[in-house]
Amino acid sequence: MIMEYKMETIKTFNYDRPIIEKGYANQTLFIDISVPDISIKPVDEKMKDVFIGGKGFDLWLLWHAVKSTTKWADPDNAICISSGPMGGTPLYPGSGKSIVTTISPLTGSVIDSNVGGYFGPYLKFSGFDTLEVKGKTEKDIVILIDGIDEKVQILETSGLPDDSYDLSAILTEHFAQGKPRHISVVSTGPGAKNTRMGCLNFTWYDLKRKRARYKQAGRGGIGSVFADKRIKAIVARWDTVKVDTNNPADGNALKAVGRKHSKEIAELDPKQNEMATIGTTHLVTIMNDFDLLPTYNFQYGTHPEAVNVGQEVYRRIFDTGYDGCWMGCTVACSHGVKDFVPLTGPYKGTKVFVDGPEYETIAGCGSNLGIFDPHMIVEMNFYCDAYGLDTISVGTSIAFAMECFEMGLIDETHTRGIHLSFGNRLAALEMVHQMAEGDGFGLIVGQGVRQMKSIFAKDYKADPHIMQDIGMEAKGLEFSEYMTKESLAQQGGYGLALKGPQHDEAWLIFLDMVHNFMPTFEQKAEALHWFPMFRTWFGLCGLCKLPWNDIIPEDNKDTREPAKVMKHVEWYAEYYTAVTGKKTKPDEIIRMSEGVYNFQRIFNLKMGFGQRDHDDIPYRAMGPVKPVEYESRRDRYDKELVEKHHVDITGMDTEEKIRLLRKFREALYEELKDAVYKRRGWTANGIPTLETVRRLGIDFPDVLELLKAHGIE
Amino acid sequence: MFRVNGKQRSWYEGMTVADLLRDIGDSHHYAVVRINDKHVSMPYFEKTRIPDNSEVFLIPLIAGG
Numbered sequence: 001m002i003m004e005y006k007m008e009t010i011k012t013f014n015y016d017r018p019i020i021e022k023g024y025a026n027q028t029l030f031i032d033i034s035v036p037d038i039s040i041k042p043v044d045e046k047m048k049d050v051f052i053g054g055k056g057f058d059l060w061l062l063w064h065a066v067k068s069t070t071k072w073a074d075p076d077n078a079i080c081i082s083s084g085p086m087g088g089t090p091l092y093p094g095s096g097k098s099i100v101t102t103i104s105p106l107t108g109s110v111i112d113s114n115v116g117g118y119f120g121p122y123l124k125f126s127g128f129d130t131l132e133v134k135g136k137t138e139k140d141i142v143i144l145i146d147g148i149d150e151k152v153q154i155l156e157t158s159g160l161p162d163d164s165y166d167l168s169a170i171l172t173e174h175f176a177q178g179k180p181r182h183i184s185v186v187s188t189g190p191g192a193k194n195t196r197m198g199c200l201n202f203t204w205y206d207l208k209r210k211r212a213r214y215k216q217a218g219r220g221g222i223g224s225v226f227a228d229k230r231i232k233a234i235v236a237r238w239d240t241v242k243v244d245t246n247n248p249a250d251g252n253a254l255k256a257v258g259r260k261h262s263k264e265i266a267e268l269d270p271k272q273n274e275m276a277t278i279g280t281t282h283l284v285t286i287m288n289d290f291d292l293l294p295t296y297n298f299q300y301g302t303h304p305e306a307v308n309v310g311q312e313v314y315r316r317i318f319d320t321g322y323d324g325c326w327m328g329c330t331v332a333c334s335h336g337v338k339d340f341v342p343l344t345g346p347y348k349g350t351k352v353f354v355d356g357p358e359y360e361t362i363a364g365c366g367s368n369l370g371i372f373d374p375h376m377i378v379e380m381n382f383y384c385d386a387y388g389l390d391t392i393s394v395g396t397s398i399a400f401a402m403e404c405f406e407m408g409l410i411d412e413t414h415t416r417g418i419h420l421s422f423g424n425r426l427a428a429l430e431m432v433h434q435m436a437e438g439d440g441f442g443l444i445v446g447q448g449v450r451q452m453k454s455i456f457a458k459d460y461k462a463d464p465h466i467m468q469d470i471g472m473e474a475k476g477l478e479f480s481e482y483m484t485k486e487s488l489a490q491q492g493g494y495g496l497a498l499k500g501p502q503h504d505e506a507w508l509i510f511l512d513m514v515h516n517f518m519p520t521f522e523q524k525a526e527a528l529h530w531f532p533m534f535r536t537w538f539g540l541c542g543l544c545k546l547p548w549n550d551i552i553p554e555d556n557k558d559t560r561e562p563a564k565v566m567k568h569v570e571w572y573a574e575y576y577t578a579v580t581g582k583k584t585k586p587d588e589i590i591r592m593s594e595g596v597y598n599f600q601r602i603f604n605l606k607m608g609f610g611q612r613d614h615d616d617i618p619y620r621a622m623g624p625v626k627p628v629e630y631e632s633r634r635d636r637y638d639k640e641l642v643e644k645h646h647v648d649i650t651g652m653d654t655e656e657k658i659r660l661l662r663k664f665r666e667a668l669y670e671e672l673k674d675a676v677y678k679r680r681g682w683t684a685n686g687i688p689t690l691e692t693v694r695r696l697g698i699d700f701p702d703v704l705e706l707l708k709a710h711g712i713e
Numbered sequence: 714m715f716r717v718n719g720k721q722r723s724w725y726e727g728m729t730v731a732d733l734l735r736d737i738g739d740s741h742h743y744a745v746v747r748i749n750d751k752h753v754s755m756p757y758f759e760k761t762r763i764p765d766n767s768e769v770f771l772i773p774l775i776a777g778g
Binding site: 271272273274282283285286289290310311312315507510514515548549550552554556557562563565 | 718719739742744745747750751752754755756757770772773774775776
């Protein structure tokens with residue numbers, strides 16, 4: 001690869017790398033790129049006890065970095081990246097995650113996004129539990145965190161490529177000193193600069209394929225904040241990783257529990273979902289069979305062509321070989337497509353390697369757009385990553401624009417001649433290219449569903465009420481790709497999630513609808529307490545959640561609570577104990593998460609959100625908006641009106657039935673809010689009570705002051 | 714003969730996924746099974762026949778997300 005580029009060091013900070021103690025470096029790295037200034041902040045025991053690590057550390061640093069008035073593009077906004085105490089353990093599956101937080105361009109509040117790749121562990125082994133970057137520059141910079149040579153540098157750059165695909169490869173080679181596996185690059189691309197839905201790509205070096213590959217911190221536009229600060233990349237350099245690099249409190253106990261879990265996955269994954277072979281693509285046809293796969297902007301849950309973009313096809317398209325995004329992970333689900341040749345854009349006609357697609361991308365950039373062409377989805381995936389765009393927000397935003405186009409709310413005068421209808425593959429790709437170029441209608445789509453609703457109403461005189469019903473965003477974040485109409489629990493899973501409708505907090509749809517594990521209201525509320533808390537814990541510790549419940553012990557079905565996979569929860573408690581030396585049982589895991597979870601809720605409050613109204617969801621997430629949606633599931637809806645709500649529907653037209661169903665379902669959702677708030681120890685307005693914050697040890701003076709300002713004292 | 718989660722079972726003509734799960738006796742635990750490389754979901758259990766000599770896997774839980 002020949003590229004004319006320059007890099008000039010403008011700041012060097014030398015430091016003595018600390019020894020990692022029981023999973024912690026015990027210090028964080030602070031960089032203000034405006035000055036520029038580089039310094040180290042200590043981590044004390046209280047911070048570890050209350051915030052654990054990962055997202056907890058990020059939130060604590062971000063809380064102090066921003067004011068309640070800070071906007072996403074302000075220099076004060078920080079990007080924080082952490083792994084966690086178990087992050088960087090090569091023996092235990094799924095132990096290489098990083099969590100990134102910032103103030104989101106889409107929501108205006110705190111966003112968090114978890115991601116694989118080697119950066120978080122390399123950052124920690126270089127001496128820092130968390131990286132906090134704030135400020136803005138006028139010239140492009142690269143930040144190097146070199147744990148081998150014990151230095152942090154800021155370099156001014158010019159001539160580097162804009163897109164993350166080439167940029168990752170060039171920077172890996174530039175800093176590798178002959179050992180590319182020692183490098184992890186965080187970068188974004190031109191789409192991030194021109195939209196609010198930019199993602200970050202985190203690399204690892206694939207020794208077999210001899211190339212830098214990447215995973216995405218996708219949600220909430222973190223890449224857009226990164227690009228706005230004019231950071232081209234942050235690079236971590238670290239040496240060989242072994243089990244004792246993380247210096248666990250009890251290495252033998254760690255090896256024992258890690259081997260158990262690794263062995264079980266290696267034995268059972270081939271019999272279960274085959275994630276090591278097909279990743280998450282198995283979900284496409286399964287969701288389709290259960291009427292849960294979003295199609296045509298979440299109008300319907302199934303399509304006869306879905307099989308064309310499911311695991312049977314991608315099994316043949318994926319390149320074979322080991323695909324772990326962290327060392328030694330036996331789930332190894334990060335598959336990719338080799339020698340793919342795009343038909344459009346700057347890479348048209350050249351062979352590229354594409355990381356993905358995963359289920360979310362297939363559903364978001366495929367079925368939800370009415371696209372069932374597996375190669376076109378791969379091309380969307382490639383360009384979204386290379387341009388630094390979140391495939392979920394891109395998919396859900398284009399789907400909204402397509403429905404508006406088909407309904408006549410917008411037309412070709414607005415799209416500048418593009419026939420933006422469902423199933424138009426080239427139009428969808430053109431939107432992505434326009435997002436990268438910052439031009440055309442793609443520039444508007446790239447602002448996200450919430451902004452589009454406002455622009456279409458104000459500038460194009462489109463009906464704001466219907467757009468409110470069909471625009472699939474909540475808190476400003478686009479929905480991820482599951483149909484929630486028939487699952488009240490999953491409506492809560494999305495609507496009550498702290499950052500917006502993303503499934504990583506609570507994925508209850510199958511447990512609720514198919515397995516019927518939570519038939520009562522109280523059980524739903526309990527699930528909306530336990531699952532978000534347990535899932536939060538992975539993000540505190542540097543872990544991936546897939547080993548927990550995507551490969552399941554054969555005797556799990558005979559346990560008292562199969563949905564929780566308690567055998568694995570117990571293993572995780574053993575794992576935490578072995579690394580940190582703090583003796584831990586499963587219940588204490590929930591308690592750890594509760595502190596951070598409630599703190600994040602209060603952080604939302606600080607930013608002007610975090611109350612009952614902010615947990616609202618669009619009606620399409622609850623039920624049918626249009627007669628065609630009702631008619632597609634008429635038997636189900638008629639039955640619900642008659643049997644559950646005791647309505648005589650004789651002679652009633654569809655519009656009237658929609659109106660009645662809506663009244664019942666919206667009331668149920670409000671009841672669910674009440675039940676969940678109560679279970680979580682919040683007021684009826686969704687704010688943690690004094691008793692809750694005291695119990696969890698997050699009763700800091702500024703928290704109490706904030707609560708007092710909202711009448712909680 | 715065919716195999717279920719690696720264990721041999723007797724096969725008979727016309728056997729469906731629903732028949733197999735009834736024979737095993739805990740059908741309510743499974744929403745999806747895999748026959749060789751193909752996933753079959755609960756709505757299709759009654760009408761999907763299991764071929765002789767096939768490899769069947771009972772998928773215990775779909776966790777997603």
